[in-house]
Amino acid sequence: MTARGYLVACPNRLDAISKQYDVVVVGAGIAGMTAALSLDSKLKVALISKEKPSKSSTYKAQGGMAVAVGHDDSCEEHISDTLRVGQGLCRKDAVDVLVREGPLALEFLQGLGADFCHDEKGLVLTREAGHSRNRVVHYYDYTGKYIAELLTDEVKKSNNIDIYDRCFLVDILTVENDCCGCAVIYEGRLLYLQAGVVIIATGGYSGLFSHSTNSDSVSGDGIAAAYRAGAVISDMEFVQFHPTAFSTTGGNIFLLTEALRGEGAVLLNSAGERFMQDYHASAELAPRDEVSRAILRESAKQGGSQIYLDARHLGREYLADRFPQVYTELAQNNFFMEKDIIPIAPAAHYTIGGINTDLWGKSNVTSLYSCGEAAATGVHGANRLASNSLLEGIVFGRRVAAHINVGFKAKNKNANFASGVSGAYCDSDVDKLRLKLDSTAGVIRSGSELKETLRWIKGKNTSQDTKADIHTYHMSNAFQLAELMLTATLLREESRGGHYRLDFPNKDEHFLYKHILHQWGKEAVFDE
Numbered sequence: 383m384t385a386r387g388y389l390v391a392c393p394n395r396l397d398a399i400s401k402q403y404d405v406v407v408v409g410a411g412i413a414g415m416t417a418a419l420s421l422d423s424k425l426k427v428a429l430i431s432k433e434k435p436s437k438s439s440t441y442k443a444q445g446g447m448a449v450a451v452g453h454d455d456s457c458e459e460h461i462s463d464t465l466r467v468g469q470g471l472c473r474k475d476a477v478d479v480l481v482r483e484g485p486l487a488l489e490f491l492q493g494l495g496a497d498f499c500h501d502e503k504g505l506v507l508t509r510e511a512g513h514s515r516n517r518v519v520h521y522y523d524y525t526g527k528y529i530a531e532l533l534t535d536e537v538k539k540s541n542n543i544d545i546y547d548r549c550f551l552v553d554i555l556t557v558e559n560d561c562c563g564c565a566v567i568y569e570g571r572l573l574y575l576q577a578g579v580v581i582i583a584t585g586g587y588s589g590l591f592s593h594s595t596n597s598d599s600v601s602g603d604g605i606a607a608a609y610r611a612g613a614v615i616s617d618m619e620f621v622q623f624h625p626t627a628f629s630t631t632g633g634n635i636f637l638l639t640e641a642l643r644g645e646g647a648v649l650l651n652s653a654g655e656r657f658m659q660d661y662h663a664s665a666e667l668a669p670r671d672e673v674s675r676a677i678l679r680e681s682a683k684q685g686g687s688q689i690y691l692d693a694r695h696l697g698r699e700y701l702a703d704r705f706p707q708v709y710t711e712l713a714q715n716n717f718f719m720e721k722d723i724i725p726i727a728p729a730a731h732y733t734i735g736g737i738n739t740d741l742w743g744k745s746n747v748t749s750l751y752s753c754g755e756a757a758a759t760g761v762h763g764a765n766r767l768a769s770n771s772l773l774e775g776i777v778f779g780r781r782v783a784a785h786i787n788v789g790f791k792a793k794n795k796n797a798n799f800a801s802g803v804s805g806a807y808c809d810s811d812v813d814k815l816r817l818k819l820d821s822t823a824g825v826i827r828s829g830s831e832l833k834e835t836l837r838w839i840k841g842k843n844t845s846q847d848t849k850a851d852i853h854t855y856h857m858s859n860a861f862q863l864a865e866l867m868l869t870a871t872l873l874r875e876e877s878r879g880g881h882y883r884l885d886f887p888n889k890d891e892h893f894l895y896k897h898i899l900h901q902w903g904k905e906a907v908f909d910e
């Protein structure tokens with residue numbers, strides 16, 4: 383029985399309620415809902431989510447889903463683009479699965495009624511950075527919301543899925559490295575969801591950064607819980623920063639989809655000049671890590687001046703029709719794309735690290751699976767190809783379910799726990815953490831600053847017992863994951879994809895194919 387969770391062994395937890403399921407799916411984004419819907423309908427499933435759907439990264443995804451279905455496209459080309467952008471760290475077998483099962487993922491959505499943008503010749507495919515051709519299936523500029531709503535409707539119609547909204551994952555329950563459920567807080571009470579299998583699909587940890595296109599709540603709780611349960615966590619140093627995020631007057635960060643650049647928008651410096659061609663042969667359509675660094679460098683060249691996105695030449699009619707969400711949001715902020723250039727800056731967008739899984743989403747903990755952004759399947763390597771993430775959610779959500787469907791065995795193991803959280807954090811610490819991550823673990827990193835931030839994080843981990851409530855668990859998870867991320871950023875003494883270090887600005891072949899693995903109670907190591 384794990385004793386390193388927030389809940390330590392105590393068989394007499396009187397206030398806790400226990401419920402029995404076959405499968406608990408934690409996370410109701412694209413991956414979690416796809417997995418829940420693809421499980422055998424004879425299995426009794428609990429689908430839990432921390433927040434309302436509009437806070438999920440799926441809901442906020444604008445661009446679309448990359449699938450090699452164009453008449454001039456091929457899986458080989460999609461695989462080759464994914465591997466090139468992943469900079470030598472993709473697991474090739476995982477990329478192969480991702481891309482080759484792409485058309486089936488599309489059929490799955492179409493089978494649920496998805497009607498993506500099309501014309502008389504068929505699907506209209508858009509372009510995003512890093513792709514060698516138009517490959518992105520989309521629904522205007524709110525593909526994620528469209529898919530999320532479709533899946534939510536389907537989940538609500540299912541007879542075998544119980545939905546727990548606003549439900550916080552506290553710990554994953556294990557007995558001798560065998561997962562047998564999880565503890566959650568629901569409607570103010572501790573609830574044990576005992577189950578044969580748990581699937582973690584809680585998304586990534588970009589919300590740990592204060593400048594992020596994700597909601598603050600996207601802070602990796604599922605990854606942290608899996609780590610405490612003994613799961614191997616990998617690739618935590620790789621964070622993808624989206625080049626074009628807009629700060630609203632209300633202080634929110636709003637994504638300006640890469641499809642805008644795919645359709646012809648360009649980047650301008652403060653002198654009104656294009657500059658991307660000086661940094662990369664693919665100019666505005668270079669991979670996101672390259673564009674984000676170029677933006678910061680160009681801005682620094684001019685004393686930290688503002689960089690802009692310019693889509694004026696595309697015209698009002700086209701922009702408002704093709705990008706209605708972006709157009710409306712900007713208009714509400716008094717920017718009109720047909721006549722204004724739009725101030726942008728990179729923001730944390732997608733995290734590559736997570737729960738290390740095999741091609742069926744299995745972790746090293748028996749009966750603990752993961753899919754979507756929470757998982758590290760190796761499909762993204764050191765940098766994710768645009769619009770491969772919605773695809774990943776569907777492909778691996780379906781694979782996890784397929785694997786469970788064939789081998790499911792009910793369990794009757796009880797792990798009872800009581801509260802005991804270590805680490806004394808307060809709200810201002812989390813605010814400070816998020817700002818420190820922005821400034822030290824952002825697009826451009828340096829060893830000395832990373833070390834200093836890691837020292838500060840470790841200093842906060844006092845092993846002193848504090849209140850056992852959602853807020854405290856949330857803060858502790860944030861510090862736990864930040865420590866893993868910074869440890870990995872320091873170990874990787876090179877620059878590759880989404881990890882760029884000023885003190886090691888080049889790729890080092892010594893690190894090629896190597897992933898950094900973390901496991902509770904062990905030093906972080908490179909795999910072979």
Ligand code: SIN
Nearest residue numbers: 444445639640768769
């Ligand atoms: C975007 O629309 O630019 C985001 C798509 C993605 O993150 O893949």
